[in-house]
Amino acid sequence: MTSLGAPANDVGPARTLRHWLAHLSRSGRVAAIDKPVALEHELAAIAKCLDGTQAAFFTQPGGHAVPVVSGFMSKRAWIAEAMGVDESALLARFSAAAAAPLESKLVGREEAPCQQVVHTSGIDLHALLPIPTHSEYDNGPYLTAGLVIARNPRTGVQNVSINRIQVHGQNRMAILLLPRHLYAFHREAEAAGDALDVAIAIGVDPLTMLASQAITPIDHDELEIAGALHGAPLPVAQCVTNGVHVPAFAEIVIEGRILPNVREPEGPFGEFPKYYSAREAREVIEVTAVTHRRDPIFHTIVPAEMEHLLLGAIPREATLLAHLQRSHPAVKDVHLSVGGVCRYHLWVQFDKKREGEAKNVILCAFGAHYDIKQVVVVDTDVNVHDPAEIEWAIATRFQADRDLVVIEGAQGSPLDPSTTVGQPDDAPSHLQGVSAKMGLDATRPVVYPAHVFTRVRIPGQDSVDLHTLVAADNSAFDAYLSRDHD
Known part of the structure; x- marks a missing residue:
């Protein structure tokens, strides 16, 4: 088996593939598959099953002496770790x-x-x-x-x-x-x-x-x-x-x-x-x-899985954030959602001060990259990395008759199959990828009656330390249930 070859005390950003794989292995994030694996479908199927939990390292792929690795960048936190920064600083x-x-x-x-x-x-x-x-x-x-x-x-x-x-x-x-x-x-x-x-x-x-x-x-x-x-x-x-x-x-x-x-x-x-x-x-x-x-190692990316999606998402997010902040400094964060294949759906966190600003942010985002198909703008109290938070903001802060932006006939992704609906198979290249764009302003009004858009919170919830409060075992609970309460 090929040595991953990095000293155990080596620290800092990942310098080579072997250095990074050795680091992942030391923390239990490499799964070595030592049995023969077929190159047609089987290898990708196994790597997909491990996607986001462990990198897959195949020592006998298709009878080859060269091993195959996949999935070593399949979590956002791992990529930040390779950079040597917190995920928030990625x-x-x-x-x-x-x-x-x-x-x-x-x-x-x-x-x-x-x-x-x-x-x-x-x-x-x-x-x-x-x-x-x-x-x-x-x-x-x-x-x-x-x-x-x-x-x-x-x-x-x-x-x-x-x-x-x-x-x-x-x-x-x-x-x-x-x-x-x-x-x-x-x-x-x-x-x-x-x-x-x-x-x-x-x-x-x-x-x-x-x-x-x-x-x-x-x-x-x-x-x-x-x-x-x-x-x-x-x-x-x-x-x-x-x-x-x-x-x-x-x-x-x-x-x-x-x-x-x-x-x-x-x-x-x-x-x-x-x-x-x-x-x-x-x-x-x-x-x-x-x-x-x-003794080389061959890297393959399983298409449409997290390694593939994150590789495209993070550089795009960085570029989109910088682009938006040049015109709208109150933009705080962005996220390309996994459900939007890390390309098409952009969520923007924005500190709105005036009505209408969010729609300007939406239009700016569409101009930043032709792949962007849907933009949701939310307030700073909404976590743009949490799909449930985005859906909650749309459910409670968005009305389609006043907060929806639709743009027809714009350039979109040529790989979006919905752009080909209604077009003949031999449609000319200049018609490929023509798409409608949709923006949702899911921000609160700048001025609103007291408590109407105030989120429900319980005082002290953020400072609760469950590790010091929850008993190591349930003996006290079991003893209480064992009493005769009839």
């Missing part, structure tokens, strides 16, 4: 790192564990790596936790993202490119008739994973945000077959190039909204090299 810490990135540190091959073993000929991804097939109707095995890194063909600045990648053959893969930075890079290269060099880093630490999802303008290298989260420049190594820089402590790196003017079928695939995306023609990666540690 968004502020991420925002601070995004605002003050640190330039990465280029190291040589001898200092880069990700290049201890190099394959440049006779590459067979299925033989080298234990790549799972996750959901029932997935069209084959997928890379779901790889950091896709590429350079802007014009400026040379890198971009990092996580894209779903279907492994078609020994050295050929199809990748989903949504209209973001990597898409723009590829279109720039393709227009010139060139391939786009890329690298896919698999098995990085949780902070580097999280940084990859930062919402930044084009030409901002997310690996520099990872360095800021770590508090030191991130060590990176140059690929062996192209000029892309990758995290030096990654477990595995797949090098390749996205071919110009080549498309191959990809999908269906079970995505984060918990539905399947369609089979469509996608861009193609031709693999030129695979490098890895001597």
Whole structure:
């Protein structure tokens, strides 16, 4: 079994995947599955059962010698722990790192564990790596936790993202490119008739994973945000077959190039909204090299489960909070709900001073990210991380005829299946993802009669210490019941 390799007294933010897994293991948060497990469905099913309680570490996945890990970022509190902060400081810490990135540190091959073993000929991804097939109707095995890194063909600045990648053959893969930075890079290269060099880093630490999802303008290298989260420049190594820089402590790196003017079928695939995306023609990666540690660990993310959802939620929340506070400083907190697949439903805590302000906050949120489909604004006495509190605020502070905002025909998520209802299967791309938006002002009136909107509380409830009050056993209670009260 691969050693997780971190000293028992090591403390501080997670520096490498192994350091973090060793930390989780010491606190009982890694479940080692030592029996053979099938790569098709079985591995994902087991990981899903452990989701949010323990990371799953498979020592015999599909007959491979390379183990598979999943679920090591499946709780919000774990991610804060990896950063070395309280959960309440999670968004502020991420925002601070995004605002003050640190330039990465280029190291040589001898200092880069990700290049201890190099394959440049006779590459067979299925033989080298234990790549799972996750959901029932997935069209084959997928890379779901790889950091896709590429350079802007014009400026040379890198971009990092996580894209779903279907492994078609020994050295050929199809990748989903949504209209973001990597898409723009590829279109720039393709227009010139060139391939786009890329690298896919698999098995990085949780902070580097999280940084990859930062919402930044084009030409901002997310690996520099990872360095800021770590508090030191991130060590990176140059690929062996192209000029892309990758995290030096990654477990595995797949090098390749996205071919110009080549498309191959990809999908269906079970995505984060918990539905399947369609089979469509996608861009193609031709693999030129695979490098890895001597005893690598393969990371897979089970789609639509907590590791997948939280990776998208936390960077978005940090960006949305900063965006809203620029125009509305009285915004105190935000939360992308799990029920809204950590993308579509935003809850905003707001210290309202004037009537109408909450509706302005709603409109500002819709302009912050096209994925946002529903916004609920609540007062500061409502915990935006508690779904029951949000529902209570809507039930008692919202009236549809005066507090509802509806916007028709706005750009939404192309992966939201409800946006395709009523459209033909061959609808043009410019109609995909067109969505209605809904905002709910669930705040109290600024002025209201005494006690009407005052929450019911019991004095002293917050200072009760049950540990000192509740008896260690029920002997006194049992003795009382045993008396003859007839």
